[in-house]
Amino acid sequence: xxEALLLSLVTACVSFTISEAKLFAGLRAAAHRTNRWAGxxxxxxxxxxxxxxxxxxxxxxxxxxxxxxxxxxVLTWLVITWLAAWQWALMCIAVKLAxx
Numbered sequence: 294x295x296e297a298l299l300l301s302l303v304t305a306c307v308s309f310t311i312s313e314a315k316l317f318a319g320l321r322a323a324a325h326r327t328n329r330w331a332g333x334x335x336x337x338x339x340x341x342x343x344x345x346x347x348x349x350x351x352x353x354x355x356x357x358x359x360x361x362x363x364x365x366x367v368l369t370w371l372v373i374t375w376l377a378a379w380q381w382a383l384m385c386i387a388v389k390l391a392x393x
Contacts, residue, residue, distance in 0.1 A: 296355045301373045304345045305380035312338040313385065338381045346374045 311317050312335060325332030334340050350370045357372055358365035 294357065296353070297357055297369065297373050298376065300346070300349050300353060300355060301376035301380060304342050304349060304373060304377035305384065307345050308338045308342040308377065309381050309384045311335055312341050313388070338385070339378050342374050342377045342381060343370075346370050346377060349373070 312321075317335075321332065321336050324335050334344070347370055350366055350373065354366070355369050355373070356365055357369040361368065
């Protein structure tokens with residue numbers, strides 16, 4: 294479970310940085326101009342977190358549901374994404390509060 298929590302923190306951080314940070318504003322704008330689907334994907338932290346989590350699960354192979362085979366990895370992917378979504382939302386709230 295600790296591994297899933299750590300992976301969700303990584304997912305939230307990467308998703309927030311790409312979808313919200315000024316650093317990637319140019320990339321988001323270019324993606325919108327080039328391919329609307331890709332632009333929407335990297336502008337939505339929740340959407341992006343699914344792909345970030347899928348990549349992390351593929352490389353790290355965390356197993357929250359042992360003895361479930363490939364389905365266990367899908368469930369793990371969904372749990373990590375759900376945790377990351379909450380963390381991403383908290384980061385968004387913190388930034389909004391800091392801007393005031």
